[in-house]
Every structure is written in structure tokens, then in C-alpha cells.
Amino acid sequence: MSSKIVAANFKTNHTRRSTAEYVASLDRFMAENGIGTPVYIFPPATALENFETESGIRIGAQNAYPTVKGSFTGEIGLQQLGEFGIDTVLIGHSERRHILGESQEFIAKKFAWFKEQGFTIFYCIGEPLEVREAGEEAVRRYLVEQCEGIDTSYENLIMAYEPVWAIGTGKTATPELIEKTHSIVKAFSERPLLYGGSVKPSNIAEILAVPGCDGALIGTASWDISSMQSMLEIVNSE
Ligand code: 13P
Secondary structure (H helix, E strand, O other): OOOOEEEEEOOOOOOHHHHHHHHHHHHHHHHHOOOOOOEEEEOOHHHOOOOOOOOOOEEOEOOOOOOOOOOOOOOOOHHHHHOOOOOEEEEOOHHHHHHOOOOHHHHHHHHHHHHHOOOEEEEEEOOOHHHHHOOHHHHHHHHHHOOOOOOOOOOOEEEEEOOHHHOOOOOOOOHHHHHHHHHHHHOOOOOOEEEEOOOOOOOHHHHHOOOOOOEEEEOHHHHOHHHHHHHHHHHHHO
């Protein structure tokens, strides 16, 4: 049985109803096919729920504010997550860094706070194209800076390397590039390290076969249940 971690980031896709249908149907599929690999789903905040699953699918929040409750318009805190038994959160995603403008300082504060709560944290790092084009040392420095203030040895941490130029573009990093970059990250964090960026049924096998790749964080190709099922079948057969 594969122990690779497979995580689905729904981003701003799926509703409360379609998420419930997705989780129920994925749960049935995993139970029927004996898929025991750890699976995490990150639905939008409106679809969070304490799902009872046979296969142990875990549900996480794509984002949360470092507070129990309070006056942070538009945000959700520990009390809202607790209602649904959520103890997993995604922090540092490039869309929150670059589109929502989250600073490293704020990200580090969020990380420290959810670590204090004992949350499982999926922590994302990844360089934009111009940094990749500036060469490997520039990439290394960029990734190290994205871990400033982060306890990269936190026991409930799962790291994710997601090059910005490969996210939602259909352009996947080559296995060689993933291996090289993962070795850079592994030099400062020994926690499990996922790859993310245009992972799909046609490339998941070769990506998960890369030495030092402990799983995949999948956006687009996870939104369609049959595509997610295909990927899980592939992971399970490796
Ligand atoms: P895509 O799989 O759509 O490239 O997205 C990756 C991602 O951002 C997962 O967090």
C-alpha cells in the first residue's frame, strides 16, 4: 500500500452540496478499492463539515485567521473550524501570498499560532518564474526566505513545494527539477514534502516516483472526481 500523501486543494471551486457529494463518493470509491493512502481535501470554507468517512479522508481549511474568534471581517478562526472538527490548515499558498498579499511576517504569525493549537499544517513554498530563470541559487534563497519564522521541524508539518509557474498552467516541473529542488528543501526540513503544480492523471506516477517526493498537492485535476479517482488508483498501484 502506498504511503504517499495525496491532497486536493479545491481553491474557489465546489459548493457545500457538491463537496458533500464528492467526499461521499470518494469515500465509497476508496473503501471499495482498498485505497489506504492518506487523502486530504481542502474545500472552500463554506463547505467545511465534520464528514464521517470509512476511508479516513481528512478535511482541512484552505485558510484561517490566527484567532479563536474576534473582529476580522471575512475571516474564520478556531471557533468556526472547531465546529466541524477541523484541525488541518493550509498556510503560505502562493495565491494567498501573491494575489491576497500575505506577507512572510503574517504567514509566520499564522503558522506559529496554528502550531500552538497542534494543527496539522500544510506549508506551501515555491518560486515565481523570474526567480527560477535567475538560477538554482536564487531559487534556494527564495525558498529559504519563504521559511523565515517557520518551524520547519514542527512534528505536524507537511511541506509542499509548488513552483508558481507550474500552478494552473498545465506546465509541470520535470522530475529532475523536482528532485533537485526537493533536495534543497530537504536540506532545511526533514518533514514530508509534497510537490504541487499541474499534477494530473498522466503525470502523477512519474512525479511520485521522484526520490524525495512524499506526495502531491493537487488543484485543477482534483476538482473532477473521476480524475481524482484515476490518480488515487495510480498511486495505490505503485
Ligand atoms: P494546479 O494543480 O491547478 O496546478 O494547482 C496546484 C495548487 O496550487 C495546489 O495547491
